[in-house]
Amino acid sequence: MADISISDDLIERIETRAEHTEFETADDYAGYVLNEVLASLEEDDAQGRELAVDDAGVEDRLQSLGYLNE
Template sequence: MTDLTVSEDLANRIETRVEQTEFETADEYAEFVLSEVVTRAERETDRSSESSTSKEGVQERLESLGYLEE
């Protein structure tokens, strides 16, 4: 387990949110939220990489077929 430090304001906001959820502690809630955010960011990065790769592949294929100048 690693400790993270957040501002007092954010800690208070998290405590307030925990009261409105099924989470028992602020730590559980914060871990869930951070995990969700990181997972979404990773997916976006993966999609961006795939899109970039496929664009390059299409361009190379069009060049090889003579539709684009190399």
């Protein structure tokens, strides 16, 4: 398993959100969220959409999930 470095602010936000879920740990919750985002991107690709990731689109998605401040 690899480690990923993220900001303390993001860790705090993940931990806060994880407290209101059925996940046992913030790591489990973060893994689930990342898996869901990647699955969505892969589904888009499978449907013939462009694979290139648009930074603004990723930022919008992360903001909608509550990981970025408005």
